[in-house]
Amino acid sequence: MAGFPKHWPECCPPDDAQPAEGVVYRICRENPPALADFRSHAELGKSSKGDPCMRHGLSVFRDISDARHVTELFPKLGKLIFRGELAPEHGKIKPTPAKTRPSHVTWWPFEEIERASAFTVSSEG
Numbered sequence: 001m002a003g004f005p006k007h008w009p010e011c012c013p014p015d016d017a018q019p020a021e022g023v024v025y026r027i028c029r030e031n032p033p034a035l036a037d038f039r040s041h042a043e044l045g046k047s048s049k050g051d052p053c054m055r056h057g058l059s060v061f062r063d064i065s066d067a068r069h070v071t072e073l074f075p076k077l078g079k080l081i082f083r084g085e086l087a088p089e090h091g092k093i094k095p096t097p098a099k100t101r102p103s104h105v106t107w108w109p110f111e112e113i114e115r116a117s118a119f120t121v122s123s124e125g
Contacts, residue, residue, distance in 0.1 A: 024107065057094075
């Protein structure tokens with residue numbers, strides 16, 4: 001049975017997260033993606049004063065225009081946009097919009113899945 005890493009904070013993902021489903025976009029630096037392209041802030045060792053559970057999730061977008069906008073605002077994240085088709089076996093997601101990223105979603109992937117396997121370079125990007 002699929003599960004989340006045991007070292008994640010308690011109640012992570014949050015109770016209101018839903019089974020992963022639908023098209024999402026992820027910003028990457030490499031094609032094919034490097035392991036770091038699909039690592040969370042926690043896995044990359046990036047410090048954050050925010051919610052510890054959110055640090056274990058990955059940022060994806062429902063709308064490619066939001067992903068494009070973020071590549072312009074934060075070029076260090078990468079310039080490539082990958083399109084993914086998530087399904088419940090990929091983990092859980094929760095909408096986590098922000099002013100400049102209204103379609104932002106946080107994705108908590110199950111521990112044993114190959115995260116990049118559901119993604120291909122977007123021809124829309």
